[in-house]
């Protein structure tokens with residue numbers, strides 16, 4: 001069982017996970033013209049919190065995640081709520097190749113720092129976008145490594161200029177960068193530590 005398979009059952013019980021989704025959806029809607037978006041894909045969607053928050057604004061969203069348990073949790077919620085516009089699938093495009101569908105919008109929340117080949121992800125996403133499509137990345141600003149308590153081999157957040165360069169190298173124009181949320185965690189000395197999340201928007 002993967003780390004995220006183990007976390008799936010309790011993912012939505014985390015107050016920050018469940019409350020930030022609507023705020024991020026509202027922010028995203030100020031930076032992307034959603035009236036032009038017919039098909040979207042959330043990559044590393046987990047239980048689908050952000051997609052659920054966007055479901056009334058986008059006609060069809062694929063929720064792609066490599067974790068079977070996260071995908072099952074998302075499917076369960078979709079079925080329970082009788083939603084026919086959200087489509088969870090277990091898939092890892094970093095190892096399984098590109099899907100055949102093309103999208104007007106791809107968004108990724110708190111997942112890029114788990115993907116080793118960041119440039120590869122951006123390039124694949126750019127390929128999957130229709131002309132004028134958007135890639136929206138929401139992730140941690142460069143941090144000191146204290147965000148993950150468990151053993152962690154991913155990226156310790158991102159530097160704006162370095163990530164922007166990867167989008168530019170993949171043929172995308174960066175149209176927005178801003179801080180969209182701040183995660184607060186108690187550090188070892190009992191003090192509160194803040195981890196800002198950025199939103200970067202690239203357009204094909």
Ligand SMILES: C[S@@+](CC[C@H](N)C(=O)[O-])C[C@H]1O[C@@H](n2cnc3c(N)ncnc32)[C@H](O)[C@@H]1O
Pocket residue numbers: 004005017043044045046047048049050064065066067070091092093094108109110111114115
């Ligand atoms: C930190 S969680 C974020 C989940 C969700 N986006 C949220 O913020 O609630 C990271 C998610 O990315 C998924 N993930 C990690 N690596 C992945 C990959 N290579 N392909 C697809 N999903 C991946 C994990 O299974 C997990 O569900």
